Amino acid sequence: MNFHPIRRFRRWRRSRQLCQSRIPIELWERVEQDALEHFRLSHHELARLRELASLFLLKKAISAAEGFEVDDYMRVVIASQACLLILEIDQDLSLDWFDGWHEVIVYPDSFFVVQQQPDEIGLVHEQRILLGGEAWGTGPVILSWKDAQPGHHVHGKGSNVILHEFAHKLDMLNGVANGMPPLHRDMKREDWTRAMSESYEDLLHQVERHHRTRIDPYGAESPAEFFAVVTEEFFEWPERLYHYYPKVYHQLKLFYRQDTLKRMTGPHH
Numbered sequence: 001m002n003f004h005p006i007r008r009f010r011r012w013r014r015s016r017q018l019c020q021s022r023i024p025i026e027l028w029e030r031v032e033q034d035a036l037e038h039f040r041l042s043h044h045e046l047a048r049l050r051e052l053a054s055l056f057l058l059k060k061a062i063s064a065a066e067g068f069e070v071d072d073y074m075r076v077v078i079a080s081q082a083c084l085l086i087l088e089i090d091q092d093l094s095l096d097w098f099d100g101w102h103e104v105i106v107y108p109d110s111f112f113v114v115q116q117q118p119d120e121i122g123l124v125h126e127q128r129i130l131l132g133g134e135a136w137g138t139g140p141v142i143l144s145w146k147d148a149q150p151g152h153h154v155h156g157k158g159s160n161v162i163l164h165e166f167a168h169k170l171d172m173l174n175g176v177a178n179g180m181p182p183l184h185r186d187m188k189r190e191d192w193t194r195a196m197s198e199s200y201e202d203l204l205h206q207v208e209r210h211h212r213t214r215i216d217p218y219g220a221e222s223p224a225e226f227f228a229v230v231t232e233e234f235f236e237w238p239e240r241l242y243h244y245y246p247k248v249y250h251q252l253k254l255f256y257r258q259d260t261l262k263r264m265t266g267p268h269h
C-alpha cells in the first residue's frame with residue numbers, strides 16, 4: 001500500500017494554511033487583471049497559481065528597503081509571477097523549488113550595487129552598476145518596484161524582471177548560477193546543453209558584431225543570464241523565442257512543463 005504519513009501530513013498542513021491565508025479574492029482579481037492577464041492562463045491554472053502564491057507569502061518575507069513601503073498588492077504581484085515559474089513543476093505545493101532563501105527586498109527604483117571586477121593584470125576595480133533586480137546564492141531576491149510593476153517592461157517587450165530574478169533562484173538550486181537548473185528525469189543533459197550553448201553563442205556573436213540582437217542582448221553576459229533572459233521570453237513572448245531559438249523553447253517547455261506558445265496563440269479558455 002502506498003502510504004506516506006509525512007507527505008499526508010504536509011498536504012494536510014498546507015490545506016489548513018490555505019484555508020486561513022488564501023489571498024483575498026478582490027486583491028487576487030486586481031492582480032490577475034493587472035499582472036497576469038497577458039499570460040492567458042486558464043481558470044484552473046489561475047486557481048492553482050493563487051494557492052501557490054498564498055503559500056509563497058506565508059513562507060517568504062517581502063519587505064521594503066530605504067524607507068519604501070510595500071503593500072499587499074505589490075506582494076501579490078511579485079509572489080504570483082514568481083510562482084508562475086513553478087506552476088507545473090511544484091506538483092505538491094511544497095515550494096521546494098524556492099528552498100534555501102527567505103526574503104525578497106523591494107526598492108522603490110533601480111539601485112546601485114558595487115561589483116568587484118579584476119582587470120587583465122589582476123587588479124581589482126570597484127564598479128558601481130545600476131540594477132533593477134538581483135538574486136545571488138542563499139541571499140534575498142532584490143527587486144526594484146519601478147522595474148517590476150505590472151506593464152513596465154524595462155528591457156522592452158518580452159522582458160520581466162520578476163521572472164528573471166526568480167529564474168536565477170531555480171538555476172542556483174543545484175549550486176552555482178551556470179544556466180542549468182536541476183533537470184527532470186525525463187530530460188537529457190546533453191540536449192539541454194547543446195540547445196542552450198548553440199543559442200548563447202549565436203547571441204554572443206550578434207552582440208560582438210554590434211548586430212541587432214534577436215532577443216535581449218543582456219542574455220549574452222553569461223550562461224546564467226542567458227537562462228534568465230530566455231525564461232522571460234518563454235513566458236512573455238514565446239512566439240519570438242520559438243521563432244529564433246526553437247531548441248531552447250523546447251527545453252524550457254520540458255523544464256517548466258508549460259506550453260506557453262500554445263497558451264498564448266491558442267483559443268482563449
Ligand SMILES: [Zn+2]
Pocket residue numbers: 164168225228
Ligand atoms: Zn540576471
